[in-house]
Amino acid sequence: MDPRVVSELKKLLGAEAVLHRPEELLLYEYDGSVEIARPNCVAFPRTTSDVVGIVQIANRYQVPVVGRGAGTGLSGGALARQGGILVPFSRMNRILEVDAENQRATVQPGVVNADVSVAVAHLGLHFAPDPSSQRASTIGGNVSENSGGPHTLAYGVTTNHVLSLEVVLPTGEVVRLGSPALDSPGYDLPGLFVGSEGTLALVTEVTVKLTRLPEAVKTLLAIFDTVDDATETVVDITARGITPAACEMLDGWTIRAVEAYVHAGFPVDCAAVLLLEVDGLRQAVEQHAEDVADVCRLHHAREVRVARDEHERALLWKGRKNAFGAVGRLSPTYYVQDGVIPRTKLPDTLRRINEIGTKYGFEIGNIFHAGDGNLHPIILFDAREEEQFRRAVVTADEIIGFCIEMGGSITGEHGVGMEKDRLMPLLFSEDELNLMRRVRDAFNPAGLLNPGKIFPTTKGCGEIHVRPLPVAGASRA
Amino acid sequence: MSTAGATVGSRLADIVGPQHVITDPARLAAFAVDNEKPSAAVSPQSSAEIVEVVKFAAKDQLAIVATGARTKLGIGLPPRQYDIALDMTRLDRVVAYDPGDLTLSVEAGIPLRKLGGILAEHRQFLPLGVPYLSQTTIGGTIASGVDSPLRQMYGTARDYLLGMEFVTGEGVAAKSGGRVVKNVTGYDIHKLMIGALGTLGIITRINFKTFPTPSASRAFVATFQTVERACGMRNRVAQSPLAPMTMELFSPGVAGLFAGKAAAQIEPNSMPENVISGTRWTFTMGFSGNENTLKRYETDLHKMAEECGAVDLVVLSGSQIAAAFARKREFVPIALSSSPAATILKMSVLPMRMAEALATAARAAEANRLPWVAMARGVGVIYFAVLPTERNEEAKQQAAHASNQILAACAALGGQASIPWCPTEWKSALKVWGLERADFVQMQKLKNVFDPRGVLSPGRFAGGI
Ligand SMILES: Cc1cc2nc3c(=O)[nH]c(=O)nc-3n(C[C@H](O)[C@H](O)[C@H](O)COP(=O)(O)OP(=O)(O)OC[C@H]3O[C@@H](n4cnc5c(N)ncnc54)[C@H](O)[C@@H]3O)c2cc1C
Numbered sequence: 001m002d003p004r005v006v007s008e009l010k011k012l013l014g015a016e017a018v019l020h021r022p023e024e025l026l027l028y029e030y031d032g033s034v035e036i037a038r039p040n041c042v043a044f045p046r047t048t049s050d051v052v053g054i055v056q057i058a059n060r061y062q063v064p065v066v067g068r069g070a071g072t073g074l075s076g077g078a079l080a081r082q083g084g085i086l087v088p089f090s091r092m093n094r095i096l097e098v099d100a101e102n103q104r105a106t107v108q109p110g111v112v113n114a115d116v117s118v119a120v121a122h123l124g125l126h127f128a129p130d131p132s133s134q135r136a137s138t139i140g141g142n143v144s145e146n147s148g149g150p151h152t153l154a155y156g157v158t159t160n161h162v163l164s165l166e167v168v169l170p171t172g173e174v175v176r177l178g179s180p181a182l183d184s185p186g187y188d189l190p191g192l193f194v195g196s197e198g199t200l201a202l203v204t205e206v207t208v209k210l211t212r213l214p215e216a217v218k219t220l221l222a223i224f225d226t227v228d229d230a231t232e233t234v235v236d237i238t239a240r241g242i243t244p245a246a247c248e249m250l251d252g253w254t255i256r257a258v259e260a261y262v263h264a265g266f267p268v269d270c271a272a273v274l275l276l277e278v279d280g281l282r283q284a285v286e287q288h289a290e291d292v293a294d295v296c297r298l299h300h301a302r303e304v305r306v307a308r309d310e311h312e313r314a315l316l317w318k319g320r321k322n323a324f325g326a327v328g329r330l331s332p333t334y335y336v337q338d339g340v341i342p343r344t345k346l347p348d349t350l351r352r353i354n355e356i357g358t359k360y361g362f363e364i365g366n367i368f369h370a371g372d373g374n375l376h377p378i379i380l381f382d383a384r385e386e387e388q389f390r391r392a393v394v395t396a397d398e399i400i401g402f403c404i405e406m407g408g409s410i411t412g413e414h415g416v417g418m419e420k421d422r423l424m425p426l427l428f429s430e431d432e433l434n435l436m437r438r439v440r441d442a443f444n445p446a447g448l449l450n451p452g453k454i455f456p457t458t459k460g461c462g463e464i465h466v467r468p469l470p471v472a473g474a475s476r477a
Numbered sequence: 478m479s480t481a482g483a484t485v486g487s488r489l490a491d492i493v494g495p496q497h498v499i500t501d502p503a504r505l506a507a508f509a510v511d512n513e514k515p516s517a518a519v520s521p522q523s524s525a526e527i528v529e530v531v532k533f534a535a536k537d538q539l540a541i542v543a544t545g546a547r548t549k550l551g552i553g554l555p556p557r558q559y560d561i562a563l564d565m566t567r568l569d570r571v572v573a574y575d576p577g578d579l580t581l582s583v584e585a586g587i588p589l590r591k592l593g594g595i596l597a598e599h600r601q602f603l604p605l606g607v608p609y610l611s612q613t614t615i616g617g618t619i620a621s622g623v624d625s626p627l628r629q630m631y632g633t634a635r636d637y638l639l640g641m642e643f644v645t646g647e648g649v650a651a652k653s654g655g656r657v658v659k660n661v662t663g664y665d666i667h668k669l670m671i672g673a674l675g676t677l678g679i680i681t682r683i684n685f686k687t688f689p690t691p692s693a694s695r696a697f698v699a700t701f702q703t704v705e706r707a708c709g710m711r712n713r714v715a716q717s718p719l720a721p722m723t724m725e726l727f728s729p730g731v732a733g734l735f736a737g738k739a740a741a742q743i744e745p746n747s748m749p750e751n752v753i754s755g756t757r758w759t760f761t762m763g764f765s766g767n768e769n770t771l772k773r774y775e776t777d778l779h780k781m782a783e784e785c786g787a788v789d790l791v792v793l794s795g796s797q798i799a800a801a802f803a804r805k806r807e808f809v810p811i812a813l814s815s816s817p818a819a820t821i822l823k824m825s826v827l828p829m830r831m832a833e834a835l836a837t838a839a840r841a842a843e844a845n846r847l848p849w850v851a852m853a854r855g856v857g858v859i860y861f862a863v864l865p866t867e868r869n870e871e872a873k874q875q876a877a878h879a880s881n882q883i884l885a886a887c888a889a890l891g892g893q894a895s896i897p898w899c900p901t902e903w904k905s906a907l908k909v910w911g912l913e914r915a916d917f918v919q920m921q922k923l924k925n926v927f928d929p930r931g932v933l934s935p936g937r938f939a940g941g942i
Contacts, residue, residue, distance in 0.1 A: 101712070102827045102857075146661045157659065159668075160636050177916050181825040181857055181892030183624070183633070185911050186939045187677070187920045191635055191668030195661050215718035239577040241600065241689025281718055283769035340657040342578040372659040373578070412659040420662075427662055432651045435926070436664050442922040454663070 001040040001083065002061045009043045009085070012053045017044040017091075028068070028086050032133075034335055034389075035076035035418055039066065039086035046091045048204040051168045055202065058085055058448050059172065066450045067198045069110065069141030072133040074336055075417025077145065077197050081452035087202065089140050095119050096205065103210040104163065104180055109140025109203045116208070125210040128155035131413070132321040140203050146195030148413040150246040150320065151277070153371040155211065157413070159194040166205035167193065170449040180207050192439070197415050198450045200443045214279035217245075218289040219307040219316055222274040222296035223267055227251055227354075230272035231347040233299040234370045238343045242291050246277040247371030248320055251350075254327070254365040254378070261326035264319025265312070270302065274370065275320055323367045324378075331380035333389075337396045339403035340412040343373040352402050353377050360395040374412035375403070397423070416454045424456050482516035485539065485560060489519040492529045497521070497567070508562035510542055510937075511555035511901040518544075518562035524642065524650050524681045527563065531679070532648035534561055535932050542934050543675040545586060545617030548609035548810075552621055552897045553674050554909050557936030563679060565616050572682060573656070576601060580639065580656055582684045585616025601687040604631035606802065608809045616680045622672020626723035626763070626805055629855050634671050637686040641667035643678035646928025656684045669923060676938040677927040691765035694722065695774070696798045698761050699782040699790040700754040704728070704839075707758035708832035710785040711855050714762065715828065719777060723763035724855030725805055727753050728835070731850045735804050739814040744807045746800040749793065757788055761801065762855075808852045808860055813898060816848075816864035820876045820899040820907070822883055826892035828857035834890050835859060841882035845875035857892070868900055877906045884912050895939075910939040 009018045019025060020041040029038040040063070045051045058065040064084030071078050071088075080086045089110035097106040100123040107116060113134040117126040130149035131137055137147065143165070148157040155161075164178035178190035193200055224230040230249055237247065250258065250273050255266040266273055274296065278288040293304045307313040327334055341349050350366065353375070357364035365378040377399055381392040400410050400423060410416070410423050424433060437455055441447070486500035499505060499518040508518045521527050534541050539560035544550060546566070565586035572582040576599040583592060589603075590611055596602050604627035607618050619634055631637065640654025643666075653666035670680055701707040707726050714721060732755035734740060735748050753759045760782075764774045775792055782790050793801060804811070813819045826834045831853055838861045842849035848866070853859040863879060865872035880896055887894040895911040914920075917940045924942045927933075936942075 099827070101716075101829045103715075104827075146665075148659060152659065156632075156636060157661075159665070160632065175916055175919060177919070179825070179891075179893060181827055181887075183622075183672075183823070183825045183858055184893055184914070185823075185895040186914055186916070187673060187923055188635060188668045188671060189916055189919055191665055191671075192923075195665055212716075212718065235577065238579065241579070243689070280720065281766070281770055281773060283773045284766050287767050287769070340655075340659050342575055342580065342657055344575060344577040369659070373657060374659045408657050409655045409660040409662050411662050412657070413661055415661055416663070424663070427655070429651070431649050432653075432663075435645065435649060435651050436653075436666070438926045439664055439666065439923070442926050443919070 001063055005057060005061050005063055005085065006041050008057045009041065009054065012057065013043055013045065013050055018042070029079065031071040031076060031078045032074045033076040033417065033419055034333065035079055037076070037079040037081045038083065039080035040083045042086045042088060044088055044091045048166065048168065048174060051087070051202050051204055052172050052174060054085060054087055055168055055170060055172045059446070062446070062448065064448050064451050065170070067140065067144070067202045069138030070112070070136045072137045073141060073145060073417065074338065074414040075411070075419040077415050077417040077453060079418065081418050089138060092204065100125060104207055105210055106205060106207045107139050109138060109143070109206060111139050113137050113139060113142055120210055124213050126213055127208055128161055128211040129158045132324070139206050139208070143194050143203055143206055144196065144198045145413065145415045148369065148372070148374070150248050150369060152369065153247055154243055154245040159191060161209045162190055162194050162206060163209060164207040165190055165193055165203055167201035167203050169201050170444045170446065197417060197453055199440050199453055202449070216282040216285040217277060217279040217313070218285050219313040220276040220289060220292060221305045221316055222276060222301040223270045223303045224272045224300065225270060225302055227272045227350055228347055229300045230274055231350050233274060233296050233301070234346055235344055236295050236299060237292060238371065240295065242288070242295070244276050244292055244371060245279045246275065248275040249273070249366065249368055249370035250275065250320065250323065251366040253363060254323055254367040257330055257365065258319045258323050258326045261329055262319045262322050264315050266319055275316055327365060327378055327380070333381055333383040335379040335381065335392050335396055337375065337377045337379070337399055338411045338414040339375045339400050339408060341373045341375065341403050341406040341408035345406045346370065346373060349375065349402065349406060353399055356395055356398050360391050362392065362395055372412065373408070418453055421454055421456045424454070486517045488533055489517055489530065489561070492533070493519055493521050493526050507547065508544060510550045510559055511904065513556055513559045515542070515559050515562045517560070518564055520564040520567045522567045524644060527644045527679055527681060528648045528650050530561065530563060531644055531646065531932060535646065535648060535930050539932070540935050541932055543620070543679045545614030546588065546609065546612040548612050549617060549621040549623065551901070553937035554904055554941060555901065555936065556934055565614060568681060571595060579687045580658065580684065581687050582656055582682060583615055584682055585680045586614050589613050589615055589618060596687055597690070600690045602690050603685055604637070604688060605634070606806045608807055610806060615683060619671055619683060620673065620675050620680055624858065626725060626802065626854065629724045630720065630722045631688065635668050638667055638671065638683060639686055640684040641670055641680060642682035643670060643680050645678050646930060646932040654684065658686050674934055674937050676934045676942055677923060679933065691722070692767070693771060694763055694765035694798060695771055696761060696763045696793040696801055697774070697778045697790065698752050698759060698793060699787040700757040700759050701785070701787055702757055704758050704835050705832045706786045707760050710760045710782060710787065711831070712829060713781045713785055715855065717777065717781070719764070719774060721762045721764050721855065723761070725761050726853040727759040727761070728851040729754060729756050729758065730848070731759070731852065734811055734815055734850050737815055740804065740811045743810050743814065744803045746803045748800050748804045749797045752791065752793070752801055761805070763798065763802065805852060809898065812850060812862040812864065816866065818865040818868035818872050818900050820863045820880065820896060820903070822861045822880060822894050822896050824859040824861055824883065824887050824892065824894040826857050826859070826887055826890040828855065830890040831857060831859065834887060837886040838883045841879040845879040847875050847879055873903045873906055876903060880907055884908055888912060913940065
């Protein structure tokens with residue numbers, strides 16, 4: 001990269017806002033995924049006009065620019081795959097406005113997800129999308145990935161809660177999309193930009209909807225002796241049209257990992273638990289919880305525990321939300337997959353995942369958004385052995401292949417990024433990919449923004465490319 | 478038959494068979510858009526046939542308007558060019574319905590009413606209580622972007638649409654999204670197609686999330702002396718733990734509208750007497766749940782209504798609710814048929830600014846001596862109908878003045894407005910799509926991707942896209 005890029009960035013932002021020495025860049029070659037890629041430099045904007053300045057420099061020298069939130073993404077979205085300037089939004093982390101009466105907040109992209117909810121809790125409000133990474137991941141990252149979370153089942157994903165965006169296009173224009181009021185006449189541009197994985201624009205401001213906190217909440221832990229019973233329960237709950245606020249599953253393997261770390265109170269001798277939550281009016285919640293518990297018992301739940309107080313409830317959720325961290329203690333490297341299937345296919349799919357694991361010699365843990373049919377098989381592997389990594393990828397691909405066969409999708413919330421670009425042809429025709437490429441090119445004409453993401457770089461369906469060997473600790477999630 | 482019509486017709490007949498092509502001008506009148514008649518109407522039965530039709534049109538520089546039940550073709554600007562009506566009603570199959578997964582995939586031409594019946598067998602539904610329900614197709618509903626009172630609880634189509642198949646203006650059949658309830662694979666192109674009037678693609682198939690039908694529901698109605706008080710009630714509910722299914726406010730004039738002949742013709746379910754006041758503002762709210770929940774709602778609502786200064790209140794149940802719901806669902810068609818020159822603005826503002834928006838709009842209408850009625854949804858979306866008694870130059874000028882004032886007022890209240898419905902010959906004088914938007918250029922970029930030659934409904938969309 002032209003050394004003038006760094007000096008121009010320093011001139012624009014100040015020397016302390018630009019990193020470029022190799023040892024400084026080390027941290028930025030990772031995100032939560034198993035991928036690595038090193039940027040040439042890192043530039044920290046504080047304002048929208050800083051972002052415009054960075055983009056202009058990138059254009060002048062024709063170098064890539066890649067936005068970054070907290071780097072918790074699991075598909076390599078925030079990695080500078082082709083080098084260039086990495087732009088973390090950590091210094092644009094102010095909540096600009098809370099409009100409690102209209103249930104809106106306008107925030108900078110670097111605000112951490114949970115901080116929004118904390119800031120408005122005293123008003124009886126929260127920001128509903130709650131990725132398990134919510135204590136670290138940022139609104140900008142959530143918007144780019146269209147993140148979900150355990151409560152997505154009842155409350156929807158990020159896109160259902162975003163009203164308006166201020167973005168800097170890769171050409172340097174600042175544009176406001178959508179409006180704080182609903183139904184802007186015209187195309188649903190926020191609908192397109194949310195979930196575009198940082199390939200259409202850098203997001204500099206987000207207006208979100210705030211949701212009223214429920215009056216009553218009940219959290220249930222249903223304990224099962226077989227995985228089949230747990231998955232059949234999910235199928236039945238769905239089919240009966242009982243929509244809990246959350247319906248998460250952890251299998252025995254994951255529970256044991258979690259308990260060793262968090263002591264959330266999950267029984268270590270069971271095959272699976274469902275962590276279920278119902279919320280709403282007091283009068284409704286009682287019965288709703290009873291209905292859910294009945295279905296669990298019908299499918300042979302050994303026990304259905306109801307969290308007695310806020311402390312117990314928080315502990316159960318802590319167990320769920322720290323599960324990846326717990327797994328990380330067992331193995332320095334693991335591969336979290338993200339696939340979706342119709343919920344009616346859950347039992348078959350979990351059985352199949354188990355078989356696939358056995359076939360390739362991996363024990364696969366499952367902790368996932370069961371109510372949405374959004375799977376997260378976790379494959380542990382030893383990064384020092386290249387052969388194992390390769391085998392982990394083949395295993396993951398076979399699981400994803402099965403999801404597609406079931407009528408599902410290759411990613412429910414983690415994004416395509418640089419992890420699944422090569423799998424895109426399994427779902428989309430060349431015509432469809434070209435149409436999406438043209439959408440990208442319409443906003444990102446020179447391809448400088450987050451290049452090498454979403455779209456397969458080579459033709460040929462689903463063929464495995466060996467990726468660079470990740471170093472131990474790649475998944476520090 | 479014109480010669481142009483004859484050649485176009487025979488080319489189309491090659492694609493779909495002559496029995497599915499209309500070139501008789503008398504029959505083509507039914508496909509007119511803003512008084513423009515096409516030279517042919519074609520009824521394909523598959524996406525593949527649509528691809529052929531579009532490719533032919535693109536090559537011969539013809540323009541296509543896709544049509545469903547043709548109930549909402551008046552929305553938007555007149556097409557710049559219109560040669561072929563692409564009738565979608567033969568694509569009317571349910572492609573897949575998995576009640577256990579609560580997902581559904583249908584062809585775009587299926588009538589919504591028919592679909593409702595299929596879902597009802599499994600005690601499920603789509604929260605699309607949209608105008609023209611008894612006629613409309615699902616494709617037309619989505620492409621026109623009309624909304625439903627149920628959006629209070631379920632959101633709009635963008636919140637429960639899972640994926641879509643469509644044909645672009647270059648004749649490329651493509652899809653986006655999928656059939657599962659959670660999916661982030663690829664760009665959400667299907668969201669762009671909602672409300673786009675077919676200017677980006679011809680929607681051929683739509684995948685939805687379906688919902689369980691609520692067990693028991695009730696409706697609560699209260700009337701208030703002023704719009705401020707009625708909005709106060711809305712605000713009070715919004716700040717409570719109650720989760721209504723529907724929430725609307727009606728201006729005093731709506732009572733007369735709903736009691737009129739037009740209403741009875743459009744929606745024969747008659748509204749229970751005196752539900753909507755002829756002299757006051759009426760607040761209605763639908764809710765559902767178990768017995769205890771319903772009781773809780775009633776108690777809380779009574780208390781809130783009193784605090785907010787309600788004049789009187791009633792709780793409706795059973796068939797009364799259905800009748801009341803049908804009336805508010807059909808507000809737009811009823812208003813359109815009650816005046817020779819009905820002009821309906823759709824205003825969006827921050828919910829807490831609704832009283833101001835309604836008062837300003839009322840002043841603008843009255844200053845221009847225009848009768849008006851309004852229905853406001855709790856989420857901050859207002860249908861404001863001005864109902865001139867004459868369709869003449871003077872009324873047009875008055876409507877133009879009033880609507881310009883209203884558009885400006887909405888912008889000042891953090892929102893925007895457009896004029897989805899007005900007489901065709903007024904469209905050049907009214908700002909049909911509202912004030913010019915800062916992101917218009919971005920919309921144009923998308924049009925250039927999906928329909929670079931302007932084959933699909935050219936000119937009908939915002940900014941003449
Ligand atoms: C333990 C753990 C649990 C997780 N649980 C969930 C979960 O439950 N649900 C879920 O959906 N995901 C989950 N994730 C994945 C991840 O946390 C989400 O994708 C999250 O939204 C990423 O946010 P981030 O701030 O870390 O973004 P990053 O990883 O830094 O970036 C993600 C993408 O956003 C882009 N980006 C970031 N900021 C901007 C901006 N301002 N403008 C333009 N582009 C930008 C980046 O270029 C990149 O493409 C989990 C991850 C971990 C490690």
